[in-house]
Amino acid sequence: MIKNDVIKIGLIGLGGMANAHRTMISELDQLDIGTLCDVNEELLNTVGDKEGIDQKKRFNDMEALISDGDVDAVISIVPNHLHAKVIELCIKHQKPILAEKPFTLNFEEAEELKMRYEKQPIPCMVGFSYRYTPSFRYARELIQQGKIGRVRHVAVRYLQSFGAPIYEMPFVWRFDKPYTGTGALGDLGAHMIDIARYMIGEFQSVSAMMDTFVHERKSPVSGEMKEVQVDDYASFMAVLDNNIPANFITTRNAIGSGNQHEVTVYGDLGTLHVNCERPYEIDICIIENKEEGASFVTKKVSDKYKRQQLQDFADLVAGAKQEGTPDFYDGYQNQKVLERIIESAESGRMIQID
Structure with missing residues (x-):
């Protein structure tokens, strides 16, 4: 107590x-x-x-x-x-x-x-x-309200550049399999999986590929070259709830990308695009008049969609869990999807999610 x-x-x-x-x-x-x-x-x-x-x-x-x-x-x-x-x-x-x-x-x-x-x-x-990025929270609400109609497909990317060879990133723990498990997939892909579950729904199946681009990195301690056994790149197709297809790409070798986590959701009436690097902006394209066509506009996101992550933790500890708080079962299900992605990449097959 x-x-x-x-x-x-x-x-x-x-x-x-x-x-x-x-x-x-x-x-x-x-x-x-x-x-x-x-x-x-x-x-x-x-x-x-x-x-x-x-x-x-x-x-x-x-x-x-x-x-x-x-x-x-x-x-x-x-x-x-x-x-x-x-x-x-x-x-x-x-x-x-x-x-x-x-x-x-x-x-x-x-x-x-x-x-x-x-x-x-x-x-x-x-x-x-990223559940606490204002533009992501606003996009989720618009989807739930049916503003873009029935969701048809989704594209999610999470790109960083620090692992590219030109930067000569040393062999830190994020590249050491016993300490990290996976590379870009667990580091960045876990966020992609969660935001798709948060915005759209559960994963039904995945079909994946993973690759390592830089196979050796220098130990910052000994100076010797160490073998890298984790992925620099992962991409996967998935089927989400209501048979919604989605594609995902993550890498730490994307020159020009700082921390580029972005989601595009395509519906029958329009499209939403959000990027964590622009947390208070959302790109919206909604058909108002089919005779006039449609184009993207960028809208400011209200401060009412801002919520501090640890406020939800404080509420959870106090026994007042807020809707959308990522809990134990979100972590468990996320890890299950990660496992199925690895299984798919290793086997070359589409894998069903239990």
Whole structure:
């Protein structure tokens, strides 16, 4: 039970993404960081000093943080191979958690977690952050209201460029299969899968291909070349609910793309296009008069579609879950689709989603 109106957060993992979470926490009166955990002692103390965290509340062991009686809820930003372990420990100690995507390293871990979770459920949110992009939320509402008529097909892309050879990106954990599981697919593709489920519906089947473009990268520690066994590129066709076809492309080797996550939805009466790099704009083409044709216009998205991701987490912990909050089962289903995509790419066959 939360002892007061402020939810004391235990933050696990203090790398780059933790900075964004720390900022979001600071924006909400309901949340306060009380405990930290990281294996990097120097980083732990640097962040601890900035946040004013008592030395006794700085941990190197994540179970020590999770089991701490002063921790009301956990936010975890750790590499993929630890995702399942953190959720498992939170189930064990009955602590609410905001976990990062992908949900787990593989679907086998997801199935094991599901069995544990169903015996001892906890408030669990998964960090599918693009549900909180205002233009994506507005597009979803327009689709639900039937503004573009019956949805016929969907195109989703998530393109970045940091993995392209010219940038000589070293062999960091995102390229190391035991730590990351997959490459672009789990890193970026998980977001594509979630936004399609959020806007349109469940996946029925997938047909996929995956490729690795850069087969060796230099270790930043030893300087030796290390083999890359994860994908730089993934594309897949899918059939969504109501037999809606959709195509997806993701890569970290797209020169000129910074963080280009975009969705185009085609309906009988019009088309919507959104891009996370323009969070307060939506491109709309709706037929008003078929005799005059139709063209795209760019509309500003109202601030009413803005919602802070951690506000939903605070509400979830407080027992007031909001519609659309990505929960445990969203993470589980996402991991199942990822598994079927890998299976399809390896077999060269279309794979049904259970």
